[in-house]
Amino acid sequence: FLGAGGGNDIQWCFSQVKGAVDDDVAEADIISTVEFNHSGELLATGDKGGRVVIFQQEQENKTQSHSRGEYNVYSTFQSHEPEFDYLKSLEIEEKINKIRWLPQKNAAQFLLSTNDKTIKLWKISERDKRPEGYNLKEEDGRYRDPTTVTTLRVPVFRPMDLMVEASPRRIFANAHTYHINSISINSDYETYLSADDLRINLWHLEITDRSFNIVDIKPANMEELTEVITAAEFHPNSCSTFVYSSSKGTIRLCDMRASALCDRHSKLFEEPEDPSNRSFFSEIISSISDVKFSHSGRYMMTRDYLSVKIWDLNMENRPVETYQVHEYLRSKLCSLYENDCIFDKFECCWNGSDRQVESFSLIVMTGSYNNFFRMFDRNTKRDITLEASRENNKPRTVLKPRKVCASGKRKKDEISVDSLDFNKKILHTAWHPKENIIAVATTNNLYIFQDKMN
Amino acid sequence: QDAQEKDKAVPPERAEEAKLKAKYPNLGQKPGGSDFLMKRLQKGQKYFDSGDYNMAKAKMKNKQLPSAGPDKNLVTGDHIPTPQDLPQRKSSLVTSKLAG
Numbered sequence: 115f116l117g118a119g120g121g122n123d124i125q126w127c128f129s130q131v132k133g134a135v136d137d138d139v140a141e142a143d144i145i146s147t148v149e150f151n152h153s154g155e156l157l158a159t160g161d162k163g164g165r166v167v168i169f170q171q172e173q174e175n176k177t178q179s180h181s182r183g184e185y186n187v188y189s190t191f192q193s194h195e196p197e198f199d200y201l202k203s204l205e206i207e208e209k210i211n212k213i214r215w216l217p218q219k220n221a222a223q224f225l226l227s228t229n230d231k232t233i234k235l236w237k238i239s240e241r242d243k244r245p246e247g248y249n250l251k252e253e254d255g256r257y258r259d260p261t262t263v264t265t266l267r268v269p270v271f272r273p274m275d276l277m278v279e280a281s282p283r284r285i286f287a288n289a290h291t292y293h294i295n296s297i298s299i300n301s302d303y304e305t306y307l308s309a310d311d312l313r314i315n316l317w318h319l320e321i322t323d324r325s326f327n328i329v330d331i332k333p334a335n336m337e338e339l340t341e342v343i344t345a346a347e348f349h350p351n352s353c354s355t356f357v358y359s360s361s362k363g364t365i366r367l368c369d370m371r372a373s374a375l376c377d378r379h380s381k382l383f384e385e386p387e388d389p390s391n392r393s394f395f396s397e398i399i400s401s402i403s404d405v406k407f408s409h410s411g412r413y414m415m416t417r418d419y420l421s422v423k424i425w426d427l428n429m430e431n432r433p434v435e436t437y438q439v440h441e442y443l444r445s446k447l448c449s450l451y452e453n454d455c456i457f458d459k460f461e462c463c464w465n466g467s468d469r470q471v472e473s474f475s476l477i478v479m480t481g482s483y484n485n486f487f488r489m490f491d492r493n494t495k496r497d498i499t500l501e502a503s504r505e506n507n508k509p510r511t512v513l514k515p516r517k518v519c520a521s522g523k524r525k526k527d528e529i530s531v532d533s534l535d536f537n538k539k540i541l542h543t544a545w546h547p548k549e550n551i552i553a554v555a556t557t558n559n560l561y562i563f564q565d566k567m568n
Numbered sequence: 569q570d571a572q573e574k575d576k577a578v579p580p581e582r583a584e585e586a587k588l589k590a591k592y593p594n595l596g597q598k599p600g601g602s603d604f605l606m607k608r609l610q611k612g613q614k615y616f617d618s619g620d621y622n623m624a625k626a627k628m629k630n631k632q633l634p635s636a637g638p639d640k641n642l643v644t645g646d647h648i649p650t651p652q653d654l655p656q657r658k659s660s661l662v663t664s665k666l667a668g
Contacts, residue, residue, distance in 0.1 A: 134665040143665055159666055167666045190667040198614075205612045230612070292609055311609055339605050361605065393585040394595070398604070445580035448587040457604075560666055 123491075124477075124550055125512045125566040126500060130184055132169070133559035135504070145555040147542055151215035151223065154466070154546040157185055157553055158225060159560055160210025164194040166227055166280075168238065182551060182564055189238050191280040194229040206231050212297050214306070216319075224283070226306065230293040233308055235284035235319065243271040289315050289325040296346045302353040309346035309358060316370075328376050329358060329368065344402050344459075350411045357407075359416060363400030365425065383425050385432045395447045395456070403459035409467045415478055417462040420444060422478055422490065437490040437497065440482050442520035442531045455483075455536050466547040481540025484529065485556050486516055502540060502554045502561040512566055 134143070142163025149158050157169045167190045172183035197206040207230055216224040222239040247269040250258055292310035299306045307328070308315050314329035329346075333339055341362040349355035354370040366379035387396065399419040407414045408424075413434070416423050420441060423433035439460075443450060450456040465477040481487045482499075490497045499516040506513055519528040542555040550565035578586075589595060 132666045134668070142662070145666075159664075161664055161666075163662075163664070165664045167664045187667045190664055203614050203616060205614050207612065293611060311605075336606075337602070339602055339609075342605055342608065391579055391581060393579075393581040394588060395581055395585060445584060447581060447584040448591075451588060452591075558665070 126563045128507045129564045130562040139558045143558040148544045148555050149213045152217045158213045162209040164208030166193045189278040193227045233286040237283045238280045241277045244274045245269045246272045298348045300348045311342040345405045359402035359405045361401040383430050404461040466545045484534040485538040487540045
């Protein structure tokens with residue numbers, strides 16, 4: 115049972131690492147998003163170079179009962195290219211901001227990938243047979259002289275080596291003036307939303323020439339701009355409900371049945387601030403970088419610079435739980451502001467669960483610096499810090515917990531705050547929807563960890 | 569006695585704020601606020617004035633146009649960005665190393 119606590123705590127072991135070993139990281143190789151599909155069989159990554167790489171889990175093998183299947187490359191393609199908008203003198207990055215999978219309806223797989231301006235629906239399909247025995251063509255494609263054809267045959271399908279093809283089926287463009295930060299597929303599996311800094315649009319997956327604006331927070335006078343939209347997500351089972359978070363640390367829940375333009379929220383979630391604690395940094399560190407509903411949709415989780423908060427949808431005035439990710443950074447805010455790290459956008463995720471039942475949303479995971487990542491068990495209130503590093507790469511060896519020494523005398527095996535490498539940040543993590551398998555992205559490498567079986 | 573001292577101690581955030589203000593006395597009065605947001609909204613904006621460019625070319629018809637310094641995004645003073653200066657935005661033709 116996932117994280118039931120006590121003797122049943124998950125023991126994480128290294129499984130695989132993907133990517134180059136070299137220290138000199140090309141910009142294009144920086145991983146910008148990681149996402150499992152609904153079955154967990156496929157794992158997609160997007161990078162700054164606009165490329166998508168999809169890994170597929172090996173079928174489980176009776177002789178390998180000690181570990182779950184490994185992930186191997188299944189398909190890779192160029193999703194987005196750099197563009198220049200001449201009218202606005204705007205350079206559009208090809209970086210993939212988000213990937214979201216559609217639930218599988220037939221043999222092919224579909225995913226949405228987005229950069230700052232354009233969302234694309236990609237179809238990934240397998241081809242393992244091809245027709246052979248045409249009457250007018252040779253096998254190599256050359257045309258036969260029709261006068262040499264004396265008999266007719268019926269072409270048949272013969273097996274061929276598996277080919278995985280990715281093709282763009284829909285391109286949803288020209289609907290965002292500002293930079294897209296989120297996409298979220300509705301539980302109706304027909305529509306999805308895309309959110310930029312100031313607006314949220316609703317699309318139908320089949321229709322690319324029309325999009326409905328459902329949230330618009332652009333002030334009439336841009337001088338009055340005080341907050342931007344940072345993330346948005348549809349509720350997991352209520353198809354008219356969605357939430358969006360802001361740079362001021364608030365979350366608004368909206369119901370599309372209330373009006374066509376959901377500028378008035380149905381609920382506003384905000385934790386009151388302690389005025390004595392207010393500083394220049396308060397608003398910056400309260401900016402929410404990610405929001406994720408729990409499996410049942412009863413709760414949602416938000417990530418701000420220093421913490422993860424769990425909110426009960428029935429209680430707007432404060433979170434029900436708060437977990438400190440790296441509180442020791444509070445006394446380093448000045449230098450983190452100077453090196454821009456204070457603006458890093460960390461994501462967060464729930465443990466996997468194949469049931470939309472609240473009792474299964476037990477563990478939250480998020481990244482930190484020095485290639486550390488953190489997990490919090492909501493039941494036991496215990497937390498753990500682990501490291502994604504090639505030094506720990508012996509399969510089936512349990513990862514050793516890490517500890518940061520905030521102040522005072524550093525114990526053996528602890529690392530002091532000043533020794534942390536702020537260039538090694540884990541912004542993106544994902545949890546397999548059904549099993550205890552996690553994907554953790556460092557700057558340019560993808561680590562896969564599994565729990566120790568047996 | 570220890571507890572009393574703790575109460576008087578400056579909260580870490582305020583101490584950090586004091587450090588920052590000491591280094592940058594002219595830092596905006598509004599905490600967080602519009603400056604960051606405007607910068608965020610303007611990401612990707614490139615400035616090029618074709619009028620300035622053509623006039624500079626005419627003025628220096630026999631000389632080389634001043635080329636970009638190490639920071640190619642810096643557009644100040646007499647420096648007019650030229651097509652040669654703009655970083656080439658080509659898509660990655662190389663396969664991701666994750667797939668290697």
